[in-house]
Amino acid sequence: MATEAPTSPPEPPEPPEPPGAPGSAAEPRHGLRLLVAWVVASVIGCLLVYLVWGPHLPPGDMSSSAANQQFDLRVLGTIATPVFLGVLIYMGYALTFWRAEDDDETDGPPIHGNAKIQLTWIAATTAIVLALAAFGTVELVTVQGAGAGEGPQPIWKPGSSSILQVQVIGQQWSWTYRYPQFGGFETAQLELPLNEPVQFNVTSLDVIHGFWAYQLGVKADANPGVNNVAYTTPKHPGSFVVRCDELCGLWHGAMFDYGKVVTAAAFQTWAQQTETQLASVTKILPPYALTYDPTAIANLGKVLVQLGIGGAGGGYYPPNDPEQP
Numbered sequence: 001m002a003t004e005a006p007t008s009p010p011e012p013p014e015p016p017e018p019p020g021a022p023g024s025a026a027e028p029r030h031g032l033r034l035l036v037a038w039v040v041a042s043v044i045g046c047l048l049v050y051l052v053w054g055p056h057l058p059p060g061d062m063s064s065s066a067a068n069q070q071f072d073l074r075v076l077g078t079i080a081t082p083v084f085l086g087v088l089i090y091m092g093y094a095l096t097f098w099r100a101e102d103d104d105e106t107d108g109p110p111i112h113g114n115a116k117i118q119l120t121w122i123a124a125t126t127a128i129v130l131a132l133a134a135f136g137t138v139e140l141v142t143v144q145g146a147g148a149g150e151g152p153q154p155i156w157k158p159g160s161s162s163i164l165q166v167q168v169i170g171q172q173w174s175w176t177y178r179y180p181q182f183g184g185f186e187t188a189q190l191e192l193p194l195n196e197p198v199q200f201n202v203t204s205l206d207v208i209h210g211f212w213a214y215q216l217g218v219k220a221d222a223n224p225g226v227n228n229v230a231y232t233t234p235k236h237p238g239s240f241v242v243r244c245d246e247l248c249g250l251w252h253g254a255m256f257d258y259g260k261v262v263t264a265a266a267f268q269t270w271a272q273q274t275e276t277q278l279a280s281v282t283k284i285l286p287p288y289a290l291t292y293d294p295t296a297i298a299n300l301g302k303v304l305v306q307l308g309i310g311g312a313g314g315g316y317y318p319p320n321d322p323e324q325p
C-alpha cells in the first residue's frame, strides 16, 4: 500500500462501482459476488450437462456397458462443470472489474500466503480426487467388472447362469464369430439377442487386433493364444459397428463390419437356421476352443481338398506339396 500512495491509482476505479457495492464507499464484496455467480451458474450448468447433454454423450445406451459408460461420462462431466465455470467466471470477473488503467504500469500488491485459500484448495482437491477414485473403483467392479476385456479370468461375472457365448476371432483382416452353444458354427455375421447377457470370448489367429463394438461399449484386445472376456447385455435393437482398434497391418482400416441386435426369438431362429445351413462346414472346422493354434489352420486346407471343396486346382496346395497326404 505504501508504494501505491504517491500515484493513488486504485481510487479512480471505485466511483463506477458503488451501484454494486453494499451502500458504502468501500470496495464491493468481490468474494461474495463471485461465490453467488459461481453457485448459480454451477447449479444451472450441472443440470444442463447431466439432464440435457448427458443422454447424448457417447457411446449411447444400446447395451448395459454402453449405458454404464455414458453414466460415468455424465457424472464426470457434471463434476467438471463447476470447475470449468469457476475458472471462466473468475477470469471474466477479473477482466471486467480488476482491469488496470491503460497507462498503469505498476505491479499489483504482493501476496504472502493465504491460509484460508490454501486450506480450501488442499481440502477440495483431496476430496475430489479421493471421491473420484472411489467412484471409479465401484464403477469398475460392480457394473462391468473385470469382464470388460481385461483378460481370460474376470473376477466379476454376471449373475445369470445362461449366458450366450460368442467367440470373436480376429484375423488379417476380418472378424468371424463362433457360437459354441449352437454347434460351434463360424460366421461373418454378428447377431445378438435383446436383453440377454452375452459373453464375448475374444481371440486372434495372427497378430494383435482389437474388437471394438462401439455402440455396445465393448472394447477388448484380440491376442493370438489368449482368450479375452468381455460381457454386455444388449438393451436396444438395431445395428452397431465393429471396428479393429489395434493397428494390425495394411488393411487394418478396412477391418470393420456391422453387428445386429434382434429380439430373442429372431435370434433363436437365425442361430438355429445358420447352424443347420453351415453344418457341413462346421464339421471340418477345428473343434471349438478358446484359442487356436494358427499353424493348425493350414490343416483345414487339406481337409477341404480331401473333401473336394477346396476350389479349382485343388485349393491352396500345389500338386507336389510334400505336406499333402
Ligand SMILES: [Cu+2]
Pocket (backbone or CB within 6 Å): 170, 171, 173, 208, 209, 210, 244, 245, 246, 247, 248, 252, 255
Ligand atoms: Cu485388426
